[in-house]
Amino acid sequence: MDPLNYWAIAERDIEIQNPITDRKLRLLDDYCDIRDGLSVLDIGCGKAWLMRQWADRHAIEGVGIEINPRFLEVARRKPPARGRLTFHSTSVKGFRVEPASYDIVLCLGASFAIGDIPATLDWMIAAARPGGTIVLGDITLRHPPVVSRGQVLPLDTIGMIGVIDRHDAEVSATISASDADFERYASHHRHATLTWAREHPDHPDHAEVLSKSRQDWLHYQREIRPVLGWTIFVARKYG
Numbered sequence: 001m002d003p004l005n006y007w008a009i010a011e012r013d014i015e016i017q018n019p020i021t022d023r024k025l026r027l028l029d030d031y032c033d034i035r036d037g038l039s040v041l042d043i044g045c046g047k048a049w050l051m052r053q054w055a056d057r058h059a060i061e062g063v064g065i066e067i068n069p070r071f072l073e074v075a076r077r078k079p080p081a082r083g084r085l086t087f088h089s090t091s092v093k094g095f096r097v098e099p100a101s102y103d104i105v106l107c108l109g110a111s112f113a114i115g116d117i118p119a120t121l122d123w124m125i126a127a128a129r130p131g132g133t134i135v136l137g138d139i140t141l142r143h144p145p146v147v148s149r150g151q152v153l154p155l156d157t158i159g160m161i162g163v164i165d166r167h168d169a170e171v172s173a174t175i176s177a178s179d180a181d182f183e184r185y186a187s188h189h190r191h192a193t194l195t196w197a198r199e200h201p202d203h204p205d206h207a208e209v210l211s212k213s214r215q216d217w218l219h220y221q222r223e224i225r226p227v228l229g230w231t232i233f234v235a236r237k238y239g
C-alpha cells in the first residue's frame with residue numbers, strides 16, 4: 001500500500017490535518033501579524049487550510065511544499081480571493097529555498113519530513129528573513145511516563161523553547177491542542193478508514209488499510225493519549 005493513499009483515506013474528511021481547531025489556528029493571525037504583502041512558506045502544507053484562509057483575506061504570496069498530490073488537489077481547488085498561492089508537488093527533501101527570503105515559515109506537523117526538531121529548525125531559520133516569523137507545530141511531552149521503556153521521548157514545551165532559543169529565535173506564543181483536540185483528530189482517522197473499508201470491500205489495499213488503522217488507533221490510545229500533546233510555537237528570528 002502506498003502510504004500517501006492511506007493518508008488520503010484517513011484525512012479525506014478533514015482540512016486541518018493536525019490535532020488543532022480552526023479557532024486556535026485563528027490566533028496565528030495576530031501572533032504572525034498577518035497583512036498584505038507578506039511572503040509565507042508552508043512545509044508539508046497538506047490541504048493548506050491556514051494559508052488559504054490568510055490568502056482569502058490578505059494579499060499574501062504563499063508557497064506550499066507537499067508530497068501528497070491528493071492533498072494538493074484540495075489546496076488548489078478554489079483560487080484565494082486576495083493572495084496568490086503556489087504549490088510544489090514534491091518532497092521538501094532536496095527542495096531549494098532562497099535563504100532568508102520569507103516573512104513567515106510554517107511547519108505544522110511535518111518536521112518528520114525534514115528530520116528531527118533541530119534539523120527542521122535549521123531549515124526554517126535559514127528560509128526566514130531576519131526578523132521573520134517561524135511557526136512550528138509538533139508533538140510535545142506533557143506527562144513523562146511513570147515507567148520508562150527506554151524509548152526516545154519528544155521534548156516538553158520548555159525543552160522546545162530552549163532548542164528554538166539556541167536557533168537564534170525567540171518564542172513569543174504557544175498554542176496547545178487539548179486532549180479533546182487530539183482525540184478528535186485520531187478518531188477522524190479511525191472513523192474515515194473504517195468507513196472507507198466498508199465502502200471498498202474488494203479494494204486490494206483493504207486489509208492493509210484496516211491493519212494500519214487499528215495499529216495507529218491503539219498507538220494513540222496506549223502511547224499518545226496518556227503522555228503526549230501537540231503544541232504550536234511561534235518565534236521571531238533575531239536579526
Ligand SMILES: C[S@@+](CC[C@H](N)C(=O)[O-])C[C@H]1O[C@@H](n2cnc3c(N)ncnc32)[C@H](O)[C@@H]1O
Pocket residue numbers: 015016017018043044045046047048049065066067068071090091092093107108109110112113114
Ligand atoms: C500532519 S500533516 C499536516 C498538514 C498541514 N501542515 C496541516 O497542518 O494541515 C503532514 C503533511 O506533511 C506531508 N509530508 C510528509 N512527508 C513530506 C515530504 N517529504 N515533503 C513534503 N511534504 C511531506 C504529508 O503528506 C502531510 O500532508
